[in-house]
Amino acid sequence: MARRSLPDLLKRLSPATAARSITYMPRPGDGTPRAVTLIPGDGMGPLVTGAVEQVMEAMHAPVYFERYEVRGDMKAFPSEVIESIRRNKVCLKGGLITPVGGGVSSLNVQLRKELDLYASLVNCRNMPGLPIRHEKVDIVVVRENTEGEYAGLEHEVVPGVVQSLKVITKHCSERIAEYAFEYAYLNNRKKVTAVHKANIMKLADGLFLESCREVAERYPAIAYNEIIVDNCCMQLVSRPEQFDVMVTPNLYGNLVANTAAGIAGGTGFMPGGNVGADHAVFEQGTSAGNVGKNENIITEKKANPMALLLSSAMMLRHLQFPSFADRLETAVGRVIADGKCRTKDIGGDSTTQEVVDAVIANID
Amino acid sequence: MSLQSFLSVFRRGTLFPFSPSFVELERVKFQHIPQTSPAIMAFKQILSRALRSRPDQILSSPSAFSAARAFSSAPITATLFPGDGIGPEIAESVKQIFREAEVPIEWEEHYVGTEIDPRTQSFLTWESLESVRRNRVGLKGPMATPIGKGHRSLNLTLRKELNLYANVRPCYSLPGYKTRYDDVNLVTIRENTEGEYSGLEHQVVRGVVESLKIITRQASLRVAEYAFHYAKAHGRERVSAIHKANIMQKTDGLFLKCCREVAEKYPEITYEEVVIDNCCMMLVKNPALFDVLVMPNLYGDIISDLCAGLIGGLGLTPSCNIGEGGIALAEAVHGSAPDIAGKNLANPTALLLSGVSMLRHLELHDKADRIQKAVLETIAEGKYRTADLGGSSTTSDFTRAICDHL
Numbered sequence: 001m002a003r004r005s006l007p008d009l010l011k012r013l014s015p016a017t018a019a020r021s022i023t024y025m026p027r028p029g030d031g032t033p034r035a036v037t038l039i040p041g042d043g044m045g046p047l048v049t050g051a052v053e054q055v056m057e058a059m060h061a062p063v064y065f066e067r068y069e070v071r072g073d074m075k076a077f078p079s080e081v082i083e084s085i086r087r088n089k090v091c092l093k094g095g096l097i098t099p100v101g102g103g104v105s106s107l108n109v110q111l112r113k114e115l116d117l118y119a120s121l122v123n124c125r126n127m128p129g130l131p132i133r134h135e136k137v138d139i140v141v142v143r144e145n146t147e148g149e150y151a152g153l154e155h156e157v158v159p160g161v162v163q164s165l166k167v168i169t170k171h172c173s174e175r176i177a178e179y180a181f182e183y184a185y186l187n188n189r190k191k192v193t194a195v196h197k198a199n200i201m202k203l204a205d206g207l208f209l210e211s212c213r214e215v216a217e218r219y220p221a222i223a224y225n226e227i228i229v230d231n232c233c234m235q236l237v238s239r240p241e242q243f244d245v246m247v248t249p250n251l252y253g254n255l256v257a258n259t260a261a262g263i264a265g266g267t268g269f270m271p272g273g274n275v276g277a278d279h280a281v282f283e284q285g286t287s288a289g290n291v292g293k294n295e296n297i298i299t300e301k302k303a304n305p306m307a308l309l310l311s312s313a314m315m316l317r318h319l320q321f322p323s324f325a326d327r328l329e330t331a332v333g334r335v336i337a338d339g340k341c342r343t344k345d346i347g348g349d350s351t352t353q354e355v356v357d358a359v360i361a362n363i364d
Numbered sequence: 365m366s367l368q369s370f371l372s373v374f375r376r377g378t379l380f381p382f383s384p385s386f387v388e389l390e391r392v393k394f395q396h397i398p399q400t401s402p403a404i405m406a407f408k409q410i411l412s413r414a415l416r417s418r419p420d421q422i423l424s425s426p427s428a429f430s431a432a433r434a435f436s437s438a439p440i441t442a443t444l445f446p447g448d449g450i451g452p453e454i455a456e457s458v459k460q461i462f463r464e465a466e467v468p469i470e471w472e473e474h475y476v477g478t479e480i481d482p483r484t485q486s487f488l489t490w491e492s493l494e495s496v497r498r499n500r501v502g503l504k505g506p507m508a509t510p511i512g513k514g515h516r517s518l519n520l521t522l523r524k525e526l527n528l529y530a531n532v533r534p535c536y537s538l539p540g541y542k543t544r545y546d547d548v549n550l551v552t553i554r555e556n557t558e559g560e561y562s563g564l565e566h567q568v569v570r571g572v573v574e575s576l577k578i579i580t581r582q583a584s585l586r587v588a589e590y591a592f593h594y595a596k597a598h599g600r601e602r603v604s605a606i607h608k609a610n611i612m613q614k615t616d617g618l619f620l621k622c623c624r625e626v627a628e629k630y631p632e633i634t635y636e637e638v639v640i641d642n643c644c645m646m647l648v649k650n651p652a653l654f655d656v657l658v659m660p661n662l663y664g665d666i667i668s669d670l671c672a673g674l675i676g677g678l679g680l681t682p683s684c685n686i687g688e689g690g691i692a693l694a695e696a697v698h699g700s701a702p703d704i705a706g707k708n709l710a711n712p713t714a715l716l717l718s719g720v721s722m723l724r725h726l727e728l729h730d731k732a733d734r735i736q737k738a739v740l741e742t743i744a745e746g747k748y749r750t751a752d753l754g755g756s757s758t759t760s761d762f763t764r765a766i767c768d769h770l
Contacts, residue, residue: 098610098611099610106610106611109611133544133545134544149560149577149611149612150611150612152611154612154613154614154615155614156614159581160580160581160582160618161578161579161580161581162578162579162580162614162615162617162618163576163577163578163579163615164576164577164579164612164614164615165574165575165576165577166560166574166575166576166577167572167573167574167575168572168573168574168575169571169572169573170570170571170572171571197662197665200560200561200563201560201561201565201575202565203565203566203567203573203575204565204573204574204575206573207571207573229665229666230665230666230668230669230670231669233644233666233667233669233670233673234669234670234672234673234677234678235673236648236670236673237544237648237670237673237674238543238673238677251608251662252666254608254640254641255640255641255644255666257641258641258642258644258645259644259645259647259648259670261645262644262645262646262647262648262649263648266645266649267645286641286645287641
């Protein structure tokens with residue numbers, strides 16, 4: 001590691017960063033490098049995945065990446081990419097831009113359906129150093145990822161009248177509720193809130209709520225309540241500290257996750273991923289505004305890599321490399337708290353490379 | 365003019381080219397406009413542009429259906445539904461303030477009945493609905509929906525019978541009532557009749573439910589027309605259409621297409637399209653980025669409540685429903701608060717500001733400005749505030765303070 005100045009050394013010696021005691025006992029051979037499929041994507045994707053690759057190199061993390069080029073306007077995912085993900089079971093993805101109204105169904109949605117990644121997780125947390133208006137935000141949004149309003153079943157009934165089907169099944173609602181409660185149980189979370197609009201869509205969201213209630217009975221230690229989605233948004237904006245884990249169907253989850261990310265500090269900092277029974281794809285938790293074709297940011301190379309870095313830390317834990325994940329998260333936390341290297345989305349002017357260098361410099 | 369378009373004119377029921385009264389002209393503008401010949405469209409556009417002028421010159425701008433009334437000296441009759449719970453007290457407050465401000469409105473009060481009226485299938489009587497249809501303007505307090513079956517909900521009845529297609533909520537930060545957001549100044553316009561709330565659901569097999577979302581060209585055009593008309597009439601510079609057309613390509617794609625068509629007719633207003641998740645995120649980070657938002661039903665519900673949360677909750681938010689033929693029903697969207705009913709503790713701000721948007725719809729801009737200024741000054745001063753704003757005044761004190769500020 002590079003030579004350090006005295007203040008830096010003193011910070012390292014402070015009790016907060018004392019060496020971690022050994023609580024994780026790996027099996028012999030767990031340290032062999034794991035293969036992870038990497039999909040840089042388009043728009044800002046290559047910039048931020050490049051950042052992750054650099055940081056992984058610097059940490060000497062036992063992962064190596066199999067890169068595949070996929071663009072957002074392709075008709076379908078190339079089969080070799082899907083094969084690779086099935087083989088490796090873990091994937092890290094930059095952003096894929098879905099053309100608006102353009103007759104190409106979203107590749108993100110296709111990937112989730114193909115691999116049956118039925119849960120999408122976003123962790124929206126206040127981090128010291130970010131400019132925010134709300135304190136004590138620590139919300140995990142668990143969103144059903146395969147059905148609901150994104151079933152993609154639309155047709156034109158007569159010219160000028162179009163209809164879209166929202167499908168809710170008991171099977172999918174049950175398994176997402178199971179996942180949410182299990183997540184809460186394993187991560188010591190105290191409350192699960194179901195977000196719905198069952199006063200209007202009585203059958204569809206009613207079925208979702210029924211499944212949530214059934215699962216809630218099996219976890220009596222975890223508090224459960226329900227909230228209507230418009231009230232939920234209003235409460236998120238005024239009193240976000242009341243929410244802990246939120247389980248939602250597909251569309252509401254998208255809105256709630258983006259709202260929660262916005263109040264916690266911006267979509268550039270929220271880790272997340274999609275997980276199914278067999279595979280996991282890690283990407284930025286919420287992609288609004290930080291993925292896509294923002295020309296200035298791409299040409300000036302000022303994309304915010306923090307969200308993807310934190311998601312890759314989640315990926316390292318998922319791969320059972322907890323100390324690498326801790327080191328990465330601490331480094332990112334230090335850079336954010338320092339406040340010296342800020343990208344454009346929070347009002348600074350640093351490039352992606354500068355942020356990456358700062359993170360690498362801060363890794364123990 | 366071809367025979368077809370001649371007949372289409374008769375079918376529409378208005379003798380447009382033969383007797384263009386100003387009232388008829390504006391009623392036609394808000395109905396669905398079937399494809400007419402270019403000549404008629406051009407003629408209509410020229411006529412409407414000639415008639416429309418700056419909205420603050422009341423006497424010389426006969427745009428909107430109240431043209432006839434602005435010229436007449438008779439007061440405007442408006443329907444008032446005080447509602448339940450705190451409704452009657454806050455309605456009294458509004459009447460008192462409007463009286464002191466010398467607003468030329470005569471109120472026709474109607475109450476929700478205690479029995480189901482068979483003609484409307486709900487607790488609202490036929491007379492109440494007829495009164496709103498006749499007066500074209502109304503103000504509604506909070507109504508508690510009675511529990512039970514065999515009748516339609518009150519809001520649904522009003523919406524269906526009066527064909528209220530757009531819900532307008534102006535959200536602006538109240539100076540003096542501190543929330544985390546100080547620079548909110550936007551208007552949300554929500555399509556109110558179709559979309560995800562059509563109520564068409566069914567169980568396909570056990571454990572699989574389908575719900576239909578319907579978007580039609582007619583309804584989307586109607587609400588887009590109103591949004592741009594509103595933006596123009598109130599001096600707003602930008603209209604943003606909120607959608608999720610990257611996923612729901614045909615439905616939200618149709619909505620966007622209609623918005624684009626209308627945007628072409630208003631080249632002086634900037635038009636943009638924002639994906640809804642982007643919109644949510646930008647709203648909580650920097651609400652000053654938005655001006656007028658136009659949205660389909662579900663997104664509108666969520667976003668308008670989000671915006672209400674930004675400025676301090678439903679107790680302070682005005683709302684106005686626009687119906688076919690220029691009907692405007694302003695309403696307070698908060699609940700009826702039965703626990704503080706009758707105790708003179710309620711906050712009349714929401715109903716007052718809704719009354720103000722009703723006045724703006726009637727083009728009585730100077731009265732609207734006066735009352736709005738008085739309300740904002742009273743809250744900003746901080747001496748008289750009701751309990752929900754953190755003060756300890758009663759409703760009557762608050763009302764008195766506003767009257768003093770007029």
